[in-house]
Amino acid sequence: MTLVKFNNNANNSLMPGFNDVFDSIFNDTFFSDRMVTRVPAANIGESENCYHVELAAPGLKKGDFKLNLERNLLTISVEQGPEQADNQKNYSKREYSYSSFVRSFTLPDSADHGQIEASYSDGILRIDIAKREEAKAVRRQIEIK
Numbered sequence: 095m096t097l098v099k100f101n102n103n104a105n106n107s108l109m110p111g112f113n114d115v116f117d118s119i120f121n122d123t124f125f126s127d128r129m130v131t132r133v134p135a136a137n138i139g140e141s142e143n144c145y146h147v148e149l150a151a152p153g154l155k156k157g158d159f160k161l162n163l164e165r166n167l168l169t170i171s172v173e174q175g176p177e178q179a180d181n182q183k184n185y186s187k188r189e190y191s192y193s194s195f196v197r198s199f200t201l202p203d204s205a206d207h208g209q210i211e212a213s214y215s216d217g218i219l220r221i222d223i224a225k226r227e228e229a230k231a232v233r234r235q236i237e238i239k
Contacts, residue, residue, distance in 0.1 A: 132195065133195045133196075133197055134149045134150050134151040134195065134197065134219075135149070135150045136148065136149050136150075136197065136199075138199070142230060143224060143225055143230060144222045144223060144224050144225060145201070145202070145205060145222070145223040145225065146220070146221070146222055146223075147168075147199060147220075147221040147223070148218055148219065148220050148221075149170060149197065149218065149219040149221075150217060150218060151172070151214075151217060151218070151219055152217030153217070154172060154214075154217075155214075156214040158172050158174060159171070159172055159212075159214065159219060160172070160173075161210075161212055161221070163201075163207060163210065166200055166201045166202075166203070166205070167198055167199070167200055167201070168198065168199045168200075168201055168210075168221070168223075169196060169197070169198045169199075170196070170197045170198075170199075170219070170221075171194075171195065171196040171197075172194055172195055173194045174193045174194060201223060202229075204225050204226050204228075204229030205223045205224070205225065205226070205229075206223070206224040206225060206226045209223070209224035210222070210223050210224070
């Protein structure tokens with residue numbers, strides 16, 4: 095087996111600066127920010143009595159969120175106009191700026207649509223969806239005969 099050395103140094107290439115041009119284009123935040131879909135990350139869990147949805151959305155206010163339920167589809171959306179954006183600061187890079195997004199979750203049939211509660215604190219939107227009584231886990235000790 096022969097080891098081959100590869101040198102990334104632009105000074106050794108036939109066209110100095112050629113690789114730098116492509117690196118600056120594809121690694122530029124202008125392109126990378128637009129290639130990545132900007133929606134908040136979600137955690138979905140379940141306890142004995144509820145389903146839990148948590149959305150990481152820092153920098154927003156409670157009034158920015160709209161939650162809609164249509165049949166079994168829970169939709170969370172934020173729509174901010176330019177007047178709501180924080181124009182006071184001059185950012186060099188801004189990664190958690192959600193000017194608008196929509197996330198939808200299909201609720202299971204066992205969800206109680208009449209008992210959904212939401213709260214927002216510390217950059218996390220928490221939604222608790224109660225389970226219907228017949229869907230709650232029944233726990234009991236079974237005697238072996």
